[in-house]
Amino acid sequence: xxxxxxxxxxxxxxxxxxxxxxxxxxxxxxxxxxxxxxxxxxxxxxxxxxxxxxxxxxxxxxxxxxxxxxxxxxxxxxxxxxxxxxxxxxxxxxxxxxxxxxxxxxxxxxxxxxxxxxxxxxxxxxxxxxxxxxxxxxxxxxxxxxxxxxxxxxxxxxxxxxxxxxxxxxxxxxxxxxxxxxxxxxxxxxxxxxxxxxxxxxxxxxxxxxxxxxxxxxxxxxxxxxxxxxxxxxxxxxxxxxxxxxxxxxxxxxxxxxxxxxxxxxxxxxxxxxxxxxxxxxxxxxxxxxx
Numbered sequence: 001x002x003x004x005x006x007x008x009x010x011x012x013x014x015x016x017x018x019x020x021x022x023x024x025x026x027x028x029x030x031x032x033x034x035x036x037x038x039x040x041x042x043x044x045x046x047x048x049x050x051x052x053x054x055x056x057x058x059x060x061x062x063x064x065x066x067x068x069x070x071x072x073x074x075x076x077x078x079x080x081x082x083x084x085x086x087x088x089x090x091x092x093x094x095x096x097x098x099x100x101x102x103x104x105x106x107x108x109x110x111x112x113x114x115x116x117x118x119x120x121x122x123x124x125x126x127x128x129x130x131x132x133x134x135x136x137x138x139x140x141x142x143x144x145x146x147x148x149x150x151x152x153x154x155x156x157x158x159x160x161x162x163x164x165x166x167x168x169x170x171x172x173x174x175x176x177x178x179x180x181x182x183x184x185x186x187x188x189x190x191x192x193x194x195x196x197x198x199x200x201x202x203x204x205x206x207x208x209x210x211x212x213x214x215x216x217x218x219x220x221x222x223x224x225x226x227x228x229x230x231x232x233x234x235x236x237x238x239x240x241x242x243x244x245x246x247x248x249x250x251x252x253x254x255x256x257x258x259x260x261x262x263x264x265x266x267x268x269x270x271x272x273x274x275x276x277x278x279x280x281x282x283x284x285x286x287x288x289x290x291x
Contacts, residue, residue, distance in 0.1 A: 013092070013093065014046055014047070014048055014091075014092055014093065014111060015091075015092055016041075016045045016046070016047070016091040016092060018041050018044075018045075019038075019041040019042060019044075019045045019091055019133075020091050020092075021041075022034070022037045022038040022040075022041045022042075023038060023091075023133070023134070023138050023140060025037070025038075026038055026140075027138065038140070039150065042114060042133065042140075042142065043113075043114055043115070043150055044113075045091070045113065045114075046111050046112070046113055047089035047090060047091065047111070047112055047113070047114075047133070048089065048090040048091075048092065048093060048095075048096045048109045048110075048111060049075070049087070049088070049089050049090075049109065049110050049111070049112045050075075050076045050088065050090075050096065050099060050101060050107060050108075050109055051073055051074065051075050051076065051107075051108055051109075051110055052073070052074045052076060052101075052103050052104075052105035052106065052107055052108075053072070053073055053105060053106040053108060054072040054073075054074075054105055054106070056106050074103075074105075075087060075120070076088065076099075076101060076103065077127075077128060078099070078132060078135050080288070080289070084129050084286075084288065084289060085127050085128050085129060086128055086129060086130050086131060086132040086135070086141065087117070087120075087128045087130070087131045087132070088131075088132055088133075088135045089112070089114075089131055089132070089133050090109075090133070090134055091133065091134055093109070095134045095136065095137055096109055098136035098137065099135065099136055114131065114142075114147055114150065114151065115151050117131060117147060117151070118148065118151045118152075121144050121147060121148055122148065124280075128144065129143065129144055129282050129289070130142050130143040130144045130146070130147060130282075131144075131147055141289070143282070143289075144282050145205060145282070145284060146202075149202045149205075154202045192226055192227065192228035193226075193227045193228070194224040194225065194226055194227075194235065194276070194277045194279065195224065195225050195227070196224070196225065196281070197223070197224075197225040197234065201234070201258065201259070201260075203258050204234070204255050204258035204259060205223065205284060207254045207255065207257075207258055208221065208223070208236070208251055208254050208255050208284060208285070209284060209285050210254075211250055211251060211254040212251070212284075212285040213285075215247060215250070217240050217241045217242060217244055217247065218238070218239075218240055218241075218244075218247050218285075218287065219239040219240060219241060219286075219287050220238075220239040220269070220283040220285060220286050220287065221236060221237070221238050221239070221251065221283055221284050221285040222236065222237040222277070222278050222281060222283045222284060223235070223236055223237075223284045224236075224237070224277055224278070224281070226265060226277075231263070232262060232263075233262060233263040233264065233265050234255060234259055234262055234263070234264050234265070235265045235266075235267065235277065236251050236252075236255065236264070236265070236266045236267070236284075237267055237268075237269050237273055237277055237278055238251060238266060238267070238268055238269060239268075239269035240268070240269075243268070248266045248268065249266075251266055252264055252266045
């Protein structure tokens with residue numbers, strides 16, 4: 001008697017109900033716990049990612065898809081009105097089909113987790129400034145530094161989020177007299193090297209980002225690791241509409257308590273600083289990307 005062949009069970013469709021519930025909860029009123037729940041679910045989820053293959057392909061007799069070695073694969077990006085680019089990802093096919101793709105080629109949707117974006121986001125040739133989940137609907141933006149921090153194991157519990165009520169209470173408190181920021185200039189004759197921080201200080205970054213949001217006259221802020229004379233420091237480059245020492249001071253004061261005794265230096269943006277320090281990196285804060 002011939003043995004019966006077991007039929008291969010079809011893969012379940014991508015749904016991500018828990019992630020969609022977390023997004024819906026955020027939309028009813030954001031707070032710290034809701035945002036952390038959203039991040040946890042985003043990290044666990046399998047997302048649909050649109051890609052373009054340069055050639056068509058079909059399953060063979062066994063149902064397997066074989067892609068020719070000459071086939072090129074390109075990830076689709078979505079752009080903001082000011083030219084910023086993000087990698088789109090979708091919770092389910094209903095959301096995915098809302099994106100209208102005009103790029104020529106064989107459009108397919110691959111399944112990816114956020115962890116699988118690490119190499120792409122760290123590639124200097126990649127221009128994406130982060131990932132956006134369901135860009136045609138909820139538009140949940142995850143900036144590249146946050147995604148990489150989560151991928152590298154940063155504890156979500158350490159991410160500090162302040163609700164609008166907490167911000168208002170903090171602003172109502174008497175403010176301490178400002179102290180002069182540590183100068184950003186390196187002593188004469190000493191060379192400084194700038195790079196991404198080896199350990200990404202998520203709590204510090206979020207405190208600086210929260211300070212920056214809505215600040216009039218503040219355009220962009222970059223964060224780099226500075227190494228000079230064997231001394232490591234967190235360096236912030238600040239672009240403002242006009243010179244404003246108080247904004248530089250505010251960024252220093254937001255960062256210093258969370259720097260764990262690492263010096264914090266703050267410097268004003270210039271073309272020279274752009275070349276020597278910023279080096280084409282994505283800003284920690286960009287006024288054009290507030291959401």
